[in-house]
Amino acid sequence: MKFPFRGAPGAALDPALVAPMSTPARPELTGGRRIGVLVQHGFTGNPVSMRPWAEDLAARGYAVEMPLLPGHGTHWRDLNKVTWADWVATVEGAYEKLASENDQVVAVGLSMGGALCLRLAADKGDGLAGVCVVNAAVDTLRKDVKLLPLLKLVVPGFPGIANDIKKPGADEHGYPTTPLKAAASMFAGYADLRRDLPKVTIPVLFFRSAEDHVVDISSSRALNAGLSSKDFEERVLADSYHVATLDNDAPRIFAESAEFIERVTQRQQG
Template identity: 60%
Template sequence: MAPSIPDPGTDVTAPLTIPARPELTGGRRIGVLLSHGFTGSPASMRPWGEHLGALGYGVAVPLLPGHGTTWRELNTRRWSDWYAALTRAFEALRAEHDAVVVGGLSMGGALVLRLAADRPDEVAGVMLVNPAIATRRLDVRLLPVLKHVVASFPAIANDIKKPGVDERGYDRTPLKAIHSLLQAWPSLRSDLARITAPLIYFRSAEDHVVDDSSEPLVLDGVSSTDVTRVALPESFHVATLDHDAPLIFEQSSAFVARVTGVA
């Protein structure tokens, strides 16, 4: 199934909420929480969420604090803000569903990994698309100093191979905010072993935002015995809007059904 084309009047950067339809999922109410990435917006996750919603799953794609406004606003926000917002969305889904699967793109992948590590008995499954928990970039080492001298770097948004697609992200990368993300990585990597939920890992063949250093850390770091890697040969970083999006939709749909026991 190809990504849907939103109605012209739809604000694709707004949060997405789709109620569960248990009549389509064997009588069980299954929730899916999806998180967009740093400087991005729910627009990058909307087609994926709508696909899962059409299958009867209750879907939530929150707008993370500092996103959907300006990059300067994002520069006032930190990892704790984004994680708190995602936690609230997860708790709301857990209160109304029999099981909840979480998924994230890039920084969103790091956020849902943190959630799965903190709540191993509550997360039914983890879906990752080019998650970021490490980097080899040399300029990152200078962020503690640069963030006080320079407010932003060039944009990391819209790394998409498919022509004419826009994830509706910022045109600059705020340094204080991204440094906060990097500061959260060490403790997350240390806690990956607490993750026991089934995990599916989607990885683009060519990614100009997140290098391949995160992949072995995740795949070798989690304690889950149910781990699947899916290659995305025709996509760049924002694969949820790229050529391989239908593959993500198909594989994730089967994954959610399997790990939640939906017939």
Template identity: 60%
Template structure:
């Protein structure tokens, strides 16, 4: 479902796409799909993606439908729309790369796990990197969403959970409930399909996260079928670790992981 017309896109919300440099990646054309989270936009993950591009990896950072505009616009989109854009970005990477790794922040992590569960080829998904991904929550008000979404258009926003002073992800001040409900309805199906994820997984988790609680971590790390699961702790970051103090650590560990799982 999409609105009849969308408002202008934020200047920093443009997608990012770069070409591979095989001379830096062992003569293989390696791509990394990097996906932002719910109510965020590409700017929230671009420093991460750009650092990987500097290592010779082709990157795709799509703008998920309804993001980078207004929260009212986002309320007209659903999980299926966001997933379709992630799949399209994946296909674009496959056109110019030999092998692809998936990476995502928060809901972006859930979306790339969904893709990893749906794709069987190891070249199409050589590995998965997730940062504070959300596939569950302990919040009790979630049970009321089927009713609340018809009565209240939005809740207070969940953006800018960043420990580093003066940094913003340029997200929405409100969280639209119809879109929230669509995202959360997709979680049980994804959790049930996590055993279909066989690719290596790097799971990065901030020491303090005011957005995604601890319930998602055991669901993901224990249910994926991959025998190659690494947990990375980010000691000096909040939820948006891709803009926070641990970004250098995240970049180094992600680059090392991508190099390892795509070495052929």
């Protein structure tokens, strides 16, 4: 199933709309502790899909770093000029900034952004207090993914995956096209991550939409089988599609992720 891009095909995105977000901690709202949260959007998306969540976290007193991944927020062809390694480096940079300015850090992400947060958890170990992901993508049942190394040489892109949202009128302003070179790099990154999932031992909260037309059940199976965390919980969202952070279950995600952040940072401190 394909979901149409709601903007003009190929149109440049408004820089203000897709701008990154950076806010300082307000320890007076968090019991005197300085807590940072890394907020990460997904593949072909941009901070639009995560801004309401980021703003909710900032209002609770958390420092927020929400970077724009390289190749995103401009034109879809720019995405074919970058790789998984560039996105990993961007996330690590945001983490290092938060870690240098705050007492503890939690990472939250949507789709590929969730995979990047888990990559960070695998690489940084206990440097993170916890990870919360929404419809995290780490695997796929699609057979055509195996053809991407060849297809990317002859076809620049396939129809886009933006706006898999149940709520009427919501728009994530994603790309109208899925760039195949970038997609091939992403799926190679997922394969590496799956091998390293046992390195993730910190608390993980995983929200999964019951109906998701972008990420299939294989990612849930991979996380349940691969993570070593003894504090892992999967919660199913009944009234949202893939971009649940802009969908009907968004208020639930915001509230329950805040409870998770409070719990894991309190526990680490104590």
